[in-house]
Amino acid sequence: MTGSEVPPSSPEAAPSTPAAAPSFRLAYVPGVTPAKWVRIWEERFPGIPLTLHAVTAAEAQGVLRAGDADAGFVRLPVDRTVFSAIPLYTETTVVVVPKDHIVAAVDEVTAEDLADEVVFHPLDDVLDWERPPGQPAFERPATTADAVELVAAGVGLLVVPQSLARLHHRRDLTYRPLVDVPQSSVALSWPEDATTDQVEDFIGVVRGRTINSTRGRTTSQTPATTEQPKRKRPEAGAGTRRQSGAGSRGQRGGSGGAKGTKGAKSPRRGKPRRRS
Structure with missing residues (x-):
């Protein structure tokens, strides 16, 4: 091999690119106060940072369409051919x-x-x-x-x-x-074809689902919940022991207990044998 020749490089595995950490970007229009839902999110998903983006009502749909926010609190109407929306309330x-x-x-x-x-x-x-x-x-x-x-x-x-x-x-x-005039409604909205796991989680927060709700998602970022105590299975013969115990209490309790065990025959006890 001459000095001008360059030896072929041996094939090496390309370094893997680490996956981007999950996050959630929430847009909101003037007049909407998202603090309550943000607080619940931070308590429930401490490993997924939530970023707020203040936008005007006119900008909101464009921001969501461009992917600059994952979801947003917007004023209705929205383009329902592009966006999903959950109406939340109507203002006076x-x-x-x-x-x-x-x-x-x-x-x-x-x-x-x-x-x-x-x-x-x-x-x-x-x-x-x-x-x-x-x-x-x-x-x-x-x-x-x-x-x-x-x-x-x-x-x-x-x-x-x-x-x-x-x-x-x-x-x-x-x-x-002011009565007899139009009103404005606020909704949670997001692009229908971009319903991510984080969007589903935030829908659960807004709808008031608990962390253990069957409709909620479970993610690796979800904090561990307190384990519920397991219900004890009834032991075999427990019912029999309770019944016999009730009879014994009835005998000790006098006439009140006798009513509870009416018709029940108590077992005979044999006389001790005399020693010869």
Whole structure:
């Protein structure tokens, strides 16, 4: 072999790539508070980190479709040809007003009560209507937060789901329920063709399944549960001993015990033989 020749390398097994550690990415839209479900997840699956991703209502479906989150708390409707969804709750719709507004003096409001009011319609509105009741503003605010600022300035009102009114709470504003108008529903959603083990586990958390539920999954990351005590099988002849024991107690208990053993014959005891 000349110096210019390179000896063929011997075939070697390619090093195995370690599998990525499992994780779960959860998106959520404004107004949704996922803390309760996150806490249960961390207690139940301490080996699988959960990452939260705050997204706007308009961004939520795109984030899930792109695979940037495994599941998300979104506002309905969603594209049911692509996503699975579990509806969770429907929110009360409220009107946000300054504290000194006449609406603040009543318990609830109808759409007709707002006929003469300027009502803002932000571009990120999540209610399913062409426009809110009342008089339209000259232009639409870019965001709900911008609309809240305008309400605080006293130039109009705002209609939103109650959670968004709480999210953008200000001391100088209040809100009242608005009846006979659309409402917003929140759901847990995920791409139907990407139903992973972690998604199934999180569905169980949201549905309130216990860790030992037959519909829940069991994973290697699931913490060990306390072993339930095994039920003792009845020993052979135990029933006979209980019956004879009851008879003995009846004999010792006098007339009360005699009723419990009526008709039962006690065994004869033979007299001891005299020694000769």
